[in-house]
């Protein structure tokens with residue numbers, strides 16, 4: 543993989559296709575194994591409260607059948623905490639959920655929910671599960687993550703990706719500046735910085751040019767690409783895009 547930049551492949555939407563017919567095909571675990579064989583550094587799966595795609599059995603099988611680290615995305619609830627402690631994945635990423643949302647719409651309200659989050663983070667950390675907080679790229683969220691003792695944050699890139707696709711270049715530039723500022727501040731304060739949501743080949747290359755970012759989690763676009771050209775080709779092309787971006791990083795003199 544690229545120099546100190548990992549690719550986590552989110553296989554949620556293989557389960558979306560599977561659930562369309564209520565059967566077992568396509569199997570998200572088989573997709574995860576193919577992603578790892580293609581060079582993915584980890585697998586991410588979002589066990590939503592409504593189980594619209596990934597289901598409990600998928601998480602159990604991913605935990606036992608894949609060789610790469612499993613990053614379980616989940617809401618900060620007692621039900622999900624119980625499942626995480628029972629499953630013991632490599633990592634948990636706490637994400638916000640609204641039942642009516644089509645997909646994740648933003649970062650966790652780490653500032654407003656700091657007291658609700660603290661005990662959940664404590665229990666996960668005590669179980670030696672690496673905790674990541676899915677947050678907006680804001681200075682306030684970075685400081686809240688540090689005060690909560692989470693070692694990792696994943697910066698929400700969805701707003702920037704949408705802006706890139708829009709007509710306002712200025713909004714996209716502003717959003718990228720937020721990501722740049724948040725990643726620099728987070729690294730200065732000792733956090734490991736990840737990024738994800740809505741990334742494609744173009745935006746993955748661009749975000750990889752931020753040297754503080756250690757991991758990208760990419761799902762929907764990659765699974766879509768795999769439909770046309772296969773998982774191996776999609777992942778190899780994504781890794782090439784990430785490497786192009788990372789090569790722009792000028793090593794400190």
Ligand SMILES: CC(=O)[C@@H](O)[C@H](O)COP(=O)(O)O
Pocket residue numbers: 552554588590595615637644645646676738739740761762
């Ligand atoms: C947290 C995040 O950005 C993604 O993992 C996203 O949640 C994928 O799951 P959905 O497509 O169900 O939102």
Ligand SMILES: NCC(=O)COP(=O)(O)O
Pocket residue numbers: 552586696737738739740741759760761762763
């Ligand atoms: N946390 C981001 C993730 O896992 C994948 O998001 P997306 O690429 O499916 O939008």
